[in-house]
Amino acid sequence: MIKILRADISDLELVKATRLESLRESPDTFTSSLEIEQEFTNEQWLERMARSQYFLALDGETPVGIACCIEQDEYPNNKRKLVSMWIDPNYRNQNLGSDLIDDAINWAKENDISEIELDVFEKNLGAKKLYEKKGFVMTRDNNTFEGYPGFYHTYVLKV
Ligand SMILES: CC(C)(COP(=O)(O)OP(=O)(O)OC[C@H]1O[C@@H](n2cnc3c(N)ncnc32)[C@H](O)[C@@H]1OP(=O)(O)O)[C@@H](O)C(=O)NCCC(=O)NCCS
Numbered sequence: 001m002i003k004i005l006r007a008d009i010s011d012l013e014l015v016k017a018t019r020l021e022s023l024r025e026s027p028d029t030f031t032s033s034l035e036i037e038q039e040f041t042n043e044q045w046l047e048r049m050a051r052s053q054y055f056l057a058l059d060g061e062t063p064v065g066i067a068c069c070i071e072q073d074e075y076p077n078n079k080r081k082l083v084s085m086w087i088d089p090n091y092r093n094q095n096l097g098s099d100l101i102d103d104a105i106n107w108a109k110e111n112d113i114s115e116i117e118l119d120v121f122e123k124n125l126g127a128k129k130l131y132e133k134k135g136f137v138m139t140r141d142n143n144t145f146e147g148y149p150g151f152y153h154t155y156v157l158k159v
Helices: 009-025 042-050 096-110 125-133
Strands: 002-007 052-059 062-070 079-087 115-121 137-144 151-158
Touching: 002 009, 002 096, 009 042, 009 052, 009 062, 009 079, 042 052, 052 079, 052 096, 062 096, 079 096, 096 115, 096 125, 115 125, 125 151
Parallel strands: 079 115
Antiparallel strands: 002 052, 052 062, 062 079, 115 151, 137 151
């Protein structure tokens, strides 16, 4: 039985381990890397968690997926960015990614967040399909991230 945990700072080690595993397993889908984030100090993780709500999919005690809604300096109070979306390959295609997004949407409603934005690489067809299925709408096309190959799309969901 998989459950979704809204992580708090007591879950620091679980969040850290799951995020690092996602960067190791799916290096081409994120605009960060294992090399960068494995050097983060606990203070840096806690600073990130203070600006975020992390969602963990747990099979018993084992984390098998992660997502995060994070504040951005340029965003108004009622907007968050959905980042770090990842499901363990052994658990894909079982609606867990969809379940994480559903809980992020519920969390947003409970916290007066009315807009969720995300960026996804153009070539990441599976993730784009998932986001579109959940109601995200592409707002900007063909942007690039400095230092990363390929284009990405920005999607927005009105909660
Ligand atoms: C993208 C990802 C999170 C999807 O997780 P998941 O748990 O497998 O997704 P779900 O089972 O909830 O999929 C729900 C729907 O999304 C779509 N979808 C998800 N993955 C898909 C894929 N690889 N190809 C096509 N459609 C896909 C389908 O429409 C699916 O619904 P359906 O099965 O009824 O057709 C997962 O593949 C992953 O971790 N990928 C690597 C990391 C990554 O790309 N993260 C996103 C960074 S922006």
